[in-house]
Amino acid sequence: MPHEDHPTSTVNAVEEHEAKDRVAEIFADIKATKNLDFVPRFWRVIATNPVQLDLVWTTLKTLMHPEAVGRTAKLDAATREMVALAVSATNACPYCINSHTAALRKLGIDEEALGEVMAIAGLFNMTNALASGYQIEPDVRPPH
CATH class of the missing domain: 1.20.1290.10 (AhpD-like)
Structure with missing residues (x-):
C-alpha cells in the first residue's frame, strides 16, 4: 500500500513473478547487475512498456555499470x-x-x-x- 504522502503510480507495476520473455530477462539482469534481491519499483513500473524498459535499462547499464558491459569508464x-x-x-x-x-x-x-x-x-x-x-x-x- 502506498504511503499517504506519496502519489500512486499511474499504472500498475509488473510483479516479478508475472514478468515474461524480455521483461523477465531484464529483471534478472537488473538484480544481478545491481546486486539486489528484488527489482526496484521504477523498473517494474516502466516494464509496462517493454520497449521503454529495454531502452532505459540498456542505457543505464552502459553508463552507470560500464564494467557489466565490458567498458572502462573515465x-x-x-x-x-x-x-x-x-x-x-x-x-x-x-x-x-x-x-x-x-x-x-x-x-x-x-x-x-x-x-x-x-x-x-x-x-x-x-x-x-x-x-x-x-x-x-x-x-x-x-x-x-
Whole structure:
C-alpha cells in the first residue's frame, strides 16, 4: 500500500513473478547487475512498456555499470552516482534521490559528503539561474 504522502503510480507495476520473455530477462539482469534481491519499483513500473524498459535499462547499464558491459569508464562509480544524485535533486525526483543516495551509501559515502553534493547542486542551481536571468555572455571558455 502506498504511503499517504506519496502519489500512486499511474499504472500498475509488473510483479516479478508475472514478468515474461524480455521483461523477465531484464529483471534478472537488473538484480544481478545491481546486486539486489528484488527489482526496484521504477523498473517494474516502466516494464509496462517493454520497449521503454529495454531502452532505459540498456542505457543505464552502459553508463552507470560500464564494467557489466565490458567498458572502462573515465568516472568512478561514486562520481557517476553523485552526478545522478545532483541531477535528481535538481529535477526534484524523490524516487531517484533516494535510489542514488542509497547507492552512494552502499559505496561508503557518508552524510557529510552527501551534504557537499547537495550544497554544490544547490549552489549551481542558483548561479545558473542568476547567469541565465541576467543573460550574462560567456567570457570564460574551455580550450578548443
